[in-house]
Amino acid sequence: GEDVEQSLFLSVREGDSSVINCTYTDSSSTYLYWYKQEPGAGLQLLTYIFSNMDMKQDQRLTVLLNKKDKHLSLRIADTQTGDSAIYFCAERVYSSASKIIFGSGTRLSIRP
Amino acid sequence: NAGVTQTPKFQVLKTGQSMTLQCAQDMNHEYMSWYRQDPGMGLRLIHYSVGAGITDQGEVPNGYNVSRSTTEDFPLRLLSAAPSQTSVYFCASSYSETSGGVGEETQYFGPGTRLLVL
Numbered sequence: 001g002e003d004v005e006q007s008l009f010l011s012v013r014e015g016d017s018s019v020i021n022c023t024y025t026d027s028s029s030t031y032l033y034w035y036k037q038e039p040g041a042g043l044q045l046l047t048y049i050f051s052n053m054d055m056k057q058d059q060r061l062t063v064l065l066n067k068k069d070k071h072l073s074l075r076i077a078d079t080q081t082g083d084s085a086i087y088f089c090a091e092r093v094y095s096s097a098s099k100i101i102f103g104s105g106t107r108l109s110i111r112p
Numbered sequence: 113n114a115g116v117t118q119t120p121k122f123q124v125l126k127t128g129q130s131m132t133l134q135c136a137q138d139m140n141h142e143y144m145s146w147y148r149q150d151p152g153m154g155l156r157l158i159h160y161s162v163g164a165g166i167t168d169q170g171e172v173p174n175g176y177n178v179s180r181s182t183t184e185d186f187p188l189r190l191l192s193a194a195p196s197q198t199s200v201y202f203c204a205s206s207y208s209e210t211s212g213g214v215g216e217e218t219q220y221f222g223p224g225t226r227l228l229v230l
Binding site: 004008030031033041042043044045048088090092099100101102103104105 | 157221224
């Protein structure tokens with residue numbers, strides 16, 4: 001089956017690094033994604049990683065993919081108050097180019 | 113480019129009414145999808161399309177119809193609205209390709225339609 005799981009909440013002090021974790025079940029995933037959703041807004045694609053990569057870095061964001069354990073993580077360096085949002089992990093399943101399975105989201109809150 | 117546009121932004125329906133949620137994109141993307149988002153849950157796929165004339169069901173298709181007569185438009189129809197269909201609906205379009213073993217992805221979500229069924 002296809003399932004994506006992530007923890008519901010994460011609280012981080014401003015300036016520290018945030019690490020949001022995700023596990024998925026479909027070993028044939030092609031792309032894995034991280035989205036950001038701010039209150040009342042749609043989803044914004046933050047970054048993605050292709051399944052033949054282990055790591056992708058984009059400014060303050062680092063994505064790590066462990067295919068053996070089916071584990072994906074998003075690290076946000078120097079977390080700021082503007083990073084407060086819900087972060088969704090998602091996978092594109094191989095069986096359908098247009099089918100993306102989402103996790104239920106991790107709410108990131110920033111402490112001063 | 114306008115990206116992905118959705119109309120209406122808000123809608124209130126009575127049980128049993130029908131309506132169409134509009135979605136359009138001007139990026140010539142082949143792939144388009146409809147999702148619903150309920151409180152405390154991620155997005156669930158309702159229907160998707162890999163090109164004009166081709167549609168398929170997602171995780172939660174019951175009570176919804178779609179059609180894709182053009183590349184640009186992908187309307188979602190609620191046949192007979194039920195309170196369980198109260199949700200926020202997102203349309204998305206995407207394009208992906210693999211070249212030399214490296215994948216590139218372009219994906220956009222619309223701003224959403226908030227639907228309340230009484």
